[in-house]
Amino acid sequence: MEKSLTQLGNLIYEQINNQEFPWIHMQSRSTDNILYDTNLRQYVLGPRMIRRHSRNIRHIRPFTQLIWTAWFAKELVTQKKTSTLRETYYSARGQRDIEYTDQQESDNIITDLEVALNRAREDFNIFPAERSAIFGDLTIEYTVPGYEGRRTNLTDHPDGIMIGPAITSSEFIETSADKVLVIEKGAMFNRLVEEKAHEKFNALLIQTAGQSPRSTRAIINRLYTDYNLPIYIFTDADPWGLHIAMVIISGSANAAHLRGLATPDAKWIGVLGSDILNYKLPTEPLTEYDHKRLFELKADPRYKDQFWQDELDILLKIEQKAELEAFSKYGLTYIVDEYLPAKLES
Amino acid sequence: MPQVEYQSISPADFFYRNREIAGFSNPSRATYTAVRELIENSMDACEVQQVPAEIFLRISEVPDNRNTETKIYVMRVEDNGTGLPAEHIPQAFGQVFYGSKYELKQARGTFGLGGTMAVLYGQITTHKPVQITSSTGGDIHEFVMNIDIQNNRANILKHTVKQNPSGWRGTAIELQMDGDYSRIMYRLIEYLKQTAMVNPYADITYIGPKGRLYKFERGTEKLPPLPVGVKPHPHGVDVEAFRRLISVTKSKNMKTFMMDNFQGVGNKTAERFLELAQISLKARPKMLSPEDILRIVRSTKEYGNFKRPDASCLSPIGEELMETGIKKELGLTDEDYIKVVTRKPSTYLGYPFIVEAAVATGKNVRKMHGSGITTYRFANRIPLLFDESSGVVWKAANKNINWKTYNVESDTSVVVAVHVCSTKIPYKSVGKEFMADQPEVEKEITNAIREAARGVRGFMSRRFRLAREKRRLNIFNKFLPKIAEFSGRLAEKDTPNIEPLLRVVSTDIHEVEKKLEEVPEIVEES
Numbered sequence A: 001m002e003k004s005l006t007q008l009g010n011l012i013y014e015q016i017n018n019q020e021f022p023w024i025h026m027q028s029r030s031t032d033n034i035l036y037d038t039n040l041r042q043y044v045l046g047p048r049m050i051r052r053h054s055r056n057i058r059h060i061r062p063f064t065q066l067i068w069t070a071w072f073a074k075e076l077v078t079q080k081k082t083s084t085l086r087e088t089y090y091s092a093r094g095q096r097d098i099e100y101t102d103q104q105e106s107d108n109i110i111t112d113l114e115v116a117l118n119r120a121r122e123d124f125n126i127f128p129a130e131r132s133a134i135f136g137d138l139t140i141e142y143t144v145p146g147y148e149g150r151r152t153n154l155t156d157h158p159d160g161i162m163i164g165p166a167i168t169s170s171e172f173i174e175t176s177a178d179k180v181l182v183i184e185k186g187a188m189f190n191r192l193v194e195e196k197a198h199e200k201f202n203a204l205l206i207q208t209a210g211q212s213p214r215s216t217r218a219i220i221n222r223l224y225t226d227y228n229l230p231i232y233i234f235t236d237a238d239p240w241g242l243h244i245a246m247v248i249i250s251g252s253a254n255a256a257h258l259r260g261l262a263t264p265d266a267k268w269i270g271v272l273g274s275d276i277l278n279y280k281l282p283t284e285p286l287t288e289y290d291h292k293r294l295f296e297l298k299a300d301p302r303y304k305d306q307f308w309q310d311e312l313d314i315l316l317k318i319e320q321k322a323e324l325e326a327f328s329k330y331g332l333t334y335i336v337d338e339y340l341p342a343k344l345e346s
Numbered sequence B: 001m002p003q004v005e006y007q008s009i010s011p012a013d014f015f016y017r018n019r020e021i022a023g024f025s026n027p028s029r030a031t032y033t034a035v036r037e038l039i040e041n042s043m044d045a046c047e048v049q050q051v052p053a054e055i056f057l058r059i060s061e062v063p064d065n066r067n068t069e070t071k072i073y074v075m076r077v078e079d080n081g082t083g084l085p086a087e088h089i090p091q092a093f094g095q096v097f098y099g100s101k102y103e104l105k106q107a108r109g110t111f112g113l114g115g116t117m118a119v120l121y122g123q124i125t126t127h128k129p130v131q132i133t134s135s136t137g138g139d140i141h142e143f144v145m146n147i148d149i150q151n152n153r154a155n156i157l158k159h160t161v162k163q164n165p166s167g168w169r170g171t172a173i174e175l176q177m178d179g180d181y182s183r184i185m186y187r188l189i190e191y192l193k194q195t196a197m198v199n200p201y202a203d204i205t206y207i208g209p210k211g212r213l214y215k216f217e218r219g220t221e222k223l224p225p226l227p228v229g230v231k232p233h234p235h236g237v238d239v240e241a242f243r244r245l246i247s248v249t250k251s252k253n254m255k256t257f258m259m260d261n262f263q264g265v266g267n268k269t270a271e272r273f274l275e276l277a278q279i280s281l282k283a284r285p286k287m288l289s290p291e292d293i294l295r296i297v298r299s300t301k302e303y304g305n306f307k308r309p310d311a312s313c314l315s316p317i318g319e320e321l322m323e324t325g326i327k328k329e330l331g332l333t334d335e336d337y338i339k340v341v342t343r344k345p346s347t348y349l350g351y352p353f354i355v356e357a358a359v360a361t362g363k364n365v366r367k368m369h370g371s372g373i374t375t376y377r378f379a380n381r382i383p384l385l386f387d388e389s390s391g392v393v394w395k396a397a398n399k400n401i402n403w404k405t406y407n408v409e410s411d412t413s414v415v416v417a418v419h420v421c422s423t424k425i426p427y428k429s430v431g432k433e434f435m436a437d438q439p440e441v442e443k444e445i446t447n448a449i450r451e452a453a454r455g456v457r458g459f460m461s462r463r464f465r466l467a468r469e470k471r472r473l474n475i476f477n478k479f480l481p482k483i484a485e486f487s488g489r490l491a492e493k494d495t496p497n498i499e500p501l502l503r504v505v506s507t508d509i510h511e512v513e514k515k516l517e518e519v520p521e522i523v524e525e526s
């Protein structure tokens, strides 16, 4: 990592020394260059390249920000420190002229750097603010400074362990689990821990806290690829829940330049539209916004399989949506005792 | 039957009774007008003398215990002009309608009234005499006098003659008046500033009642050419004027009479004109009947082939001097746009006149003026400060000109200054405060402004583009060093040198400037 950052510095340095306005080549991230790759079953960047050129009056500011961010990343890497997107944004605050107007702008430059280096930001130690967590019988060994070689079992903490830089960079030593259960919400995750779902289903539990961060997706992918653990995703029955599952399965357009984040074989097991009817779940009507979103998803290439199209259609047809919590209607343990076993069986 | 009494009053008595006509309507306005009349007399005297004017004005308050809004002020004006011959001093300041400016040539003074009115107003409000000190280079004469209003003549209280070893030339007048300074202070100072604008060869020093010093320094020693007296133009003559000429003429016949007494009338013109008027070339002037005279005067209006009135009696400020004056008083620099246009002489009703117009815009103009069109008006180098929106200049600048064609937006700050000089300024009222919209004058003013504004469009787009280029260059100056710094650190090397790159972008700006020089100017059809 350090080497590619230094290389980038050298490139710019040489250009300036040759009395050339520095510029770099990178893949375009504009929407028309984001394509859905049916083989990889995820979004990828197309062949179009763009030039970020400091001779261009509109490019020079983002170009400068990019070089600054590269320097900042190198500092992190060489000093073995980690930082968050938010911290990175704030670190630029002190730098006159480089300063970002908002975090969006900063995040965007970091993504540019990923594209330029062809590496994920986690590789240069910039992580999102974490809210997602993992729980279950998995022994890991830390590699972060000060903890090198230390081991821990992820059942040690009943609240689950936050998926941050330490977990992301750790070695996975062993696990007795034979599946991974991904849940969209913290409350349901806690319920499952309390009800010992990890033992009952012999599963690792992961909660994504809404749309899952990239590091969480990376771990899911790792558990699937390295340990062959099947992944089951469990979300609300509404367009937002569906899409949380879909991003884990097929990735996002924002990360089209990265590999190893999508897990195409992960399974969304519920709450399905048909579950609403079969289990007679308490529902809420779709809002106008839900409606609009459902139609957007129907047009999305990731949803082109019949299975997904049918699921979207059911919601549109019954005009209702349901949350995970809806199962509480049948008692607090119903979901662990009845629903999940049934789902995992099929 | 009620008794009707008849009496006659002197001119001084008339203006005593009707002083508002001459601008002495109330204490504050009277303060302003008095200063104005005295300063204008001084400016005239300096121009006749052809010296760069050196004017000193002091207004000081006379302490008293009155608890009124008005105060007694001592007003003193000194100049380095011609000075007055001792024998003329009493009448010049003690008699209404006595003066040296009745000749047909441009001057600020016209009526033989202004200075005397200031003295008269001081006298009736304070009962104090005026003191006049003057020299034409020889002895210094000092008069202490007042006006015998009923008889329209000076009443000399004291006449002292002093030696003049230093050869001083000029005039100093000191009078007292009951006035109101605080209400008129702003206008008065504005008046002095604008006087300095159109008389850039004048040094004006003013010490106000609170002891504050205002200095308007000259920007040049050059004076505009001295106007010369001319014979009247036949077109402007009326029956009375004609009759007077006849009464003093020595010409034996009408042909020579016409040629001797009017400007621009030669052999041919005299013959053709008299033919039109049905007057024999040989007719003896003194023998003309009243009907003949009336016919001649009417014919002057019909005869279309007189030469244009002679403009040598006029003294325009000139493009160079006017630009100097405006730039110095408005604090303009080379970054601002200013263009002054002196038009060719023109005429209305037989009077020659010349219009000069200046148009200025730019960031220093904005500092003092804010958005929109600000007009400055001058007549025979006198600033006109009152009743702006009734005047012809305001109309021309605001109604006749389509500023959009000059890239002037409503938030652009533009100054339009117009100077009209003439042997007869078309004042709308006797107050000498604004000019009527005589069609010929209005048209000339409009054309002058258009001509002066021609470059504004180019200036605007040039300024706009230059500003953009500067911003651009700034951006490179801002970011290239950062790129160099952080790429150096990233590469674990020193900071690479960006000077060559900065040179590349800054040569671009010169090219842009070159291109901007070529921005075509627009011509608005008039």
Ligand SMILES: Nc1ncnc2c1ncn2[C@@H]1O[C@H](COP(=O)(O)OP(=O)(O)OP(=O)(O)O)[C@@H](O)[C@H]1O
Pocket (backbone or CB within 6 Å): B037, B041, B042, B045, B079, B081, B082, B083, B084, B092, B093, B098, B099, B100, B101, B108, B109, B110, B111, B112, B113, B114, B115, B116, B117, B170, B171
């Ligand atoms: N400062 C002065 N220096 C020399 N002569 C002066 C001065 N002040 C006044 N005079 C003479 O006195 C005359 C009368 O002045 P006054 O101001 O009354 O009339 P005016 O200037 O001729 O006309 P107007 O009424 O338009 O001002 C002038 O014509 C001039 O000859």
Ligand SMILES: [Mg+2]
Pocket (backbone or CB within 6 Å): B037, B040, B041, B108, B109, B110, B112, B113, B114, B115
């Ligand atoms: Mg006068």
